[in-house]
Amino acid sequence: MSAKLTAQATLEREFLPTRAKILEIAATLDRIARCDGSEPVDPRVKQLQSALEIVLDDNSDRAARIQLLFSRPFDENWPTNLQMPKR
């Protein structure tokens, strides 16, 4: 299944909402910088920066990759590590 709209039509439709969302992000980062106190020493700051780098790259699946960036990594050995009872 594919999108019905052309890329140009999608851009026409999404340009203003996307512009607004980018401005919201920029203003939020400005707000953090403007507040009293030094920049937070918080790993989430780096997460936000990394997410923005994904937004800017040319590869596909940006949304899925950003979701994974904000996710805890999967522990394949979770049954052992949680000491799950044998079934």
Place this chain on the structure above:
Amino acid sequence: MYYIDPHIHMVSRTTDDYETLTKMGCVALSEPAFWAGYDRGSIDGFRDYFRQLTDFESRRAANYGIQHFTWLCINAKEAENVELSREVIAMIPEFLEAPGVLGIGEIGLNKNTRNEAIVFLEHLDLAMKTGEQILIHTPHLEDKYQGTRMILDMLRGDSRIDRQRVLVDHVEEHTIRPVLEAGFWAGMTLYPVSKCTPARAADMVEIYGPERLLVNSAGDWGPSKPTAVPDFILEMRRRGHGEDLIRRMVYDNPLAFFGQSRNFKFEAPC
């Protein structure tokens, strides 16, 4: 367009919401058991909740021409109390033959703990013993990926499970593929802050197609929008998608999934 909301918590909503939903075209909905915002203190608290879901709520919906269906369980947020969870699981069969009960749900994980996983597996056992369908909640935000993968591991580890009778809900861009590829139904929840927007849900329909895919509002007592499914319909129309595809997503697919439950007695609107 008539539509069905497959996941909405109407006990948390006002009667005015029922009126709005019916005006928007909602003809049926299903309400999984969930967390009340506080941990219930006793088995009787759950018994009263299940009476509300299976009796009062269906009558309140019927006053507005909406058919109400429900799912029963103890929510993952309360599963840390394993003793109480086991009491609830033992009590659920009292209600399984009540009209409109579609199965066990929304079971799942919240913080992906050992106790949550144990209670999830014991719910699966109940569903297999009683032949019920299953509706599954996946965790939010940073816990979603790990929790969804754990849930899929547990489901795949149980050979009794018919994957066509299981709905894994709240999928997003990073979890939809493994759910669909494993043969389960997937639900996209339209929620203002966490979960998914109508536009992102439409993106996923365009990427993955409509097969075994549902869309719901999960309206509850938190910030949520009970009319989110009509928002999705509008988004799909604005993108030029045909009415057949939209109807499949919001009406035919819920009927196909729910229709596997022996208690799904649906009367199509005239």
